[in-house]
Amino acid sequence: MTKPPQREADVAVVGGGLVGASIAWGLARAGQRVVVLDEGDVAYRASRGNFGLVWVQGKGLGMPEYVAWTKRSSDGWKEFARLLNEQTGIDVGFRRPGGFHPCLSEREVEGRANLLARLHNQPATVKYDYEIVGRDRLKTMLPQIGPEVAGASYCALDGHVNPLRLLRALHAGMQQLGATYLSDHVVEQINVGGREFRLTTRHGELRAGKIVLAAGNGNARLGPMVGLKIPVRPQRGQIIVTEKVLPFLNHPIVTVRQTDEGSVMIGDSVEEAGWDVSVGTGVLAAMAERAVRMFPQLGRLNVVRSWAALRVMTADGFPIYAQSEHCPGAYVAACHSGVTLAANHALVLAPLIAKGSLPAEQFGGFSPRRFDVPAIA
Amino acid sequence: MFRRLPDVDDATIEVTIDGRAERVRAGDTVTAALFSVGIESHRTADVSGTPRTPYCMMGVCFECLVVIDGVGNRQGCLVPIRPGMRIETQRGKREVGR
Numbered sequence: 001m002t003k004p005p006q007r008e009a010d011v012a013v014v015g016g017g018l019v020g021a022s023i024a025w026g027l028a029r030a031g032q033r034v035v036v037l038d039e040g041d042v043a044y045r046a047s048r049g050n051f052g053l054v055w056v057q058g059k060g061l062g063m064p065e066y067v068a069w070t071k072r073s074s075d076g077w078k079e080f081a082r083l084l085n086e087q088t089g090i091d092v093g094f095r096r097p098g099g100f101h102p103c104l105s106e107r108e109v110e111g112r113a114n115l116l117a118r119l120h121n122q123p124a125t126v127k128y129d130y131e132i133v134g135r136d137r138l139k140t141m142l143p144q145i146g147p148e149v150a151g152a153s154y155c156a157l158d159g160h161v162n163p164l165r166l167l168r169a170l171h172a173g174m175q176q177l178g179a180t181y182l183s184d185h186v187v188e189q190i191n192v193g194g195r196e197f198r199l200t201t202r203h204g205e206l207r208a209g210k211i212v213l214a215a216g217n218g219n220a221r222l223g224p225m226v227g228l229k230i231p232v233r234p235q236r237g238q239i240i241v242t243e244k245v246l247p248f249l250n251h252p253i254v255t256v257r258q259t260d261e262g263s264v265m266i267g268d269s270v271e272e273a274g275w276d277v278s279v280g281t282g283v284l285a286a287m288a289e290r291a292v293r294m295f296p297q298l299g300r301l302n303v304v305r306s307w308a309a310l311r312v313m314t315a316d317g318f319p320i321y322a323q324s325e326h327c328p329g330a331y332v333a334a335c336h337s338g339v340t341l342a343a344n345h346a347l348v349l350a351p352l353i354a355k356g357s358l359p360a361e362q363f364g365g366f367s368p369r370r371f372d373v374p375a376i377a
Numbered sequence: 378m379f380r381r382l383p384d385v386d387d388a389t390i391e392v393t394i395d396g397r398a399e400r401v402r403a404g405d406t407v408t409a410a411l412f413s414v415g416i417e418s419h420r421t422a423d424v425s426g427t428p429r430t431p432y433c434m435m436g437v438c439f440e441c442l443v444v445i446d447g448v449g450n451r452q453g454c455l456v457p458i459r460p461g462m463r464i465e466t467q468r469g470k471r472e473v474g475r
Contacts, residue, residue, distance in 0.1 A: 243471065244423040244470045244471075245449075245470050245471050245473045246469070246470045246473065261423075261424050262423060262424070262470045264473075297474045298473070300473070300474065300475075301473065
């Protein structure tokens with residue numbers, strides 16, 4: 001069914017999930033001839049199983065560059081969504097009403113306040129407003145909370161989006177811009193010669209001047225072929241979805257959000273389970289119980305679906321961006337925040353890759369070279 | 378639209394449908410009772426708002442969702458009618474606390 005592969009491309013993007021598609025869209029927009037090589041329908045695809053937050057608060061303790069990078073993407077999202085809508089007619093449902101991280105005890109509130117304070121006290125960290133909200137004030141901002149909620153952190157930069165429509169918009173958009181999308185084209189081997197890369201798939205060979213590894217957990221296998229060590233591993237998250245209800249929750253909550261069509265999603269479990277994507281009632285029940293303590297009204301809703309998906313987790317949790325030193329022209333983009341960072345990937349990272357370099361002052365901290373030195377306690 | 382088989386029991390009970398008292402046949406499901414009083418569209422779709430009518434009558438299609446005794450999104454085709462039940466056809470999505 002697939003078209004025979006285009007023989008040559010300016011850039012071959014390996015991976016057609018949110019990270020790969022965002023970059024491919026940005027590259028095509030910058031005038032590059034792009035081919036996206038993707039796995040088939042049975043791929044482990046975080047892009048089809050994620051929670052859909054565009055989230056800022058709490059991210060980046062240990063890497064100030066990541067704080068700034070995340071905030072920049074959040075700030076770029078409105079324009080990004082507008083561009084996608086204008087081009088494809090698809091409204092990806094981006095909203096940024098501000099998000100809450102509720103706490104179910106005073107102790108949790110204290111822990112949350114400490115974490116955010118430490119995050120913002122890091123040297124050279126970009127500042128943004130957030131607030132630790134006590135129960136009384138929270139009750140006025142978020143009247144739906146249950147009696148056990150002791151407080152919350154609030155950040156006006158937090159929002160959410162419909163991630164499935166985002167993926168569809170990116171695929172439609174990049175192809176309108178001339179990119180070629182090839183499904184069922186698992187990259188088996190990458191050879192480097194002269195000034196080009198040759199990518200071997202079961203359907204033949206593709207030659208490209210540059211490549212971008214955006215294959216999620218597949219990057220661990222592909223990286224060494226172009227001299228990049230990319231320590232990523234799958235990390236399981238489970239999600240519960242309820243029947244659709246009339247809008248009752250305008251703000252995204254870090255573990256609960258109501259989608260634009262009315263479903264309530266409950267998520268954010270974290271498990272080290274290898275490649276196992278099975279769901280378990282133990283974890284689902286714990287998630288549901290916590291969600292109902294936060295919002296008691298949820299207790300009456302029927303669950304219509306649950307699933308597990310695999311995050312793309314780097315060794316320290318922060319994104320990896322780099323151009324290979326051994327094989328210039330080979331880039332990697334690996335992170336678990338493919339939704340939040342989509343605006344940056346499309347509007348900042350892709351144009352730089354099109355130009356041919358990632359400035360060290362901006363991207364040096366994201367290089368996988370950070371894994372080569374022993375961590376300082 | 379629907380006709381009864383000739384060999385059914387004729388015992389009836391009283392329920393409330395969209396605020397009106399109605400006599401319906403004992404032993405019917407909620408969905409069958411709504412059909413029997415001439416209501417064909419039992420809900421409107423939760424996203425598009427278009428009128429819908431039940432068609433599987435066996436718990437699969439979810440087009441029979443109604444509000445029963447104040448609880449939304451009940452599958453009328455799986456709920457036996459009971460005396461005094463309050464049944465409302467459902468407009469779009471249910472409410473979270475209802």
